[in-house]
Amino acid sequence: MSLTRALMAKLRDQLAGAEAMPPPPPMPAIEAPPSRVFPTRRAQDRRTQQHTTALLGIGHVGTRYATDVVLQFQAELAVAHEAVAAELPEGWAEQHGLIPVRSRVADHREFLLRPDLGRRLDDASVARLRERALQDVDVQIILADGLSAVACEGAGLALVEAMEQACLARGLRVGARVGARFARVWLEDEIGQLTNAKVAAILLGERPGLGTGDGLSAYLVYGPKVGNTDGDRNMMSNIHARGMPPADAGVRLAALAAAMIAQRTSGVTLDLAKVDAPIERGYRAPQVRQRLVERP
C-alpha cells in the first residue's frame, strides 16, 4: 500500500473508533399497500358462485381480504355463535301442540359440553311419553332444538307438517308429534323405542355454519333402540329456504321412511336406489350470499 493510503487508513480507523456507533444502515423503502381491491377474474369462480354461498372468488387487497369481506365474515360468524347460544324457550313445545320431552342435561351449557347426556331422556319425559304418545306407529316424528334453536323455531313446524302430510298420503301411521329440548340426534332411539315405532325421524337444528344459522337436519333410523349407531341412520341436511325447502324435504323424508319400512333396514344397508324420490330437481335460482353488512 502506498504511503498516503496507509496513512489515511490509520487515520480512518482512529476517527471511526472515536464514534460511538456506526451510522445505521438506510432503511429499505416499504411499499405502500395497494389501495384497490383486485377482484378474482376467473370465469370459473363466477360460475361456481351461482351454485353456492361458500366464500369463493372474493378477491384481495395486496395480501389481505377486502374490508367488506372481513366484516361480512365476522358478521356471519356472529350469527353462527348466536344460533349456538340460543335456547328453545321453556314451554315452546306445548304451545305448538307437541309432547314436550327433554334430555337429562340440566342447562344449556351442560347440553353443549355433555353430548352423552343429551342422548337420553329424563325420567319425567319417559313417563310423559308412555302416557301420551301413540304406540306401534310407522313413523315417529320428533322436532328438536339440536345445536340451533333458531332453526327449530323457524322452519321446524313447517317441516313436521310437510313430512306428516306426506307420510299420511303414503298410508303410513304417524305418531304423536314430540318436541324435544336439549336434544342430540341419538335421542330418537329412546323415543322411538318407547313408542315402538318402525321408523324414528328427528328433525333438529344443525350445527350452524357461516351464514347458515337456520339450517335443519333430519335423521331417520329403522327399528329405533338405544344402542343404534350412526351407521344405522340416514340423514338429510341443509333444510332451509336457500337449501332444500321444508315442503320438498318433507316429501323426500316420507319417501325415505317408506323405503326403510319396505326394506326393513336403514343406514348403510339401505338401498337408496330403490327410494322413489318424487321430486325432480329443476331450475335452481342462483345462490346469493345474504349481505349482513353494507359495503363500505
Place this chain on the structure above:
Amino acid sequence: MILEPIVPTILSVRRLPNADAALLTAYGADPSRHAALGLVTCDQDDALYVALDEATKHAPVDVVFARSFYAGAAHASGRLSGEILGVLAAAEPQAIDDGLAAVERCLAHDACFYDADGKRTVTVFPHVVGAVGHYLAREAGIAVGEPLAYLVAPPLEFTIALDAALKAADVRAVKITPPPTETNFACAWLTGDLDACQAAAEAFAAAVVDVAARPR
C-alpha cells in the same frame, strides 16, 4: 465511509511518437531534445500532478505541460477532458510508454482524493510524496528526492486545515496557492523530513473531516 479513497479515473491516454516541432514548442518542449509526447487526461488534477512527477522517477521523461481546467471535472468541455491535461515529452517513444505506465500505476494505487464527509460532497487530498521527482522539485523549488506534503482541500476547509498542519509538525510551506484556483480548490506544498510531512498530512486530513462534520 469517511476518508475512503476516491480512486481517480484516467479518461484518455494517447501517444504522439513523433510530434510536429511547432506542437512541441507550443507545449513547452524542446524540439532538439524531445520527439515523442504522451498525453493523459484525468478527473482528479492533483492526483495527476503527483502521478506525472512519479513518471519522471521511472523513465527519462519531462513533464512539459500540466494544467488544470476551469471549474473542475464536473464542468468539463467533454467526456474525455476531465479536469487536467498532462503532457510528457521524451526523446524516445519507449520512454513515453514507461512514463505513462508509471502514471497509471500511481493513479490506481497511490495518489487520490479522499472522502471527508462520507457523502463525497467534501473531499481532501492530503498526499505525501516520499521523494519528489524533478518535476515537482522544480515546481516547488526544492531538491530532487526531498519529501513533500501535497495538501488540497476546498477553500475554508483548506485554511483551517493548513493552519493545523503547519502547527502539527516541523514543516515549512514552500508554496501556498489560495483560492480561487482553476478548480476552485486551494493548495499548499509543505516540506520537512518525512515524518513531519506525514504528521502534517494527517493533521490536515483530520482537520478537513472535522470542518466537514461541524461547518459552523
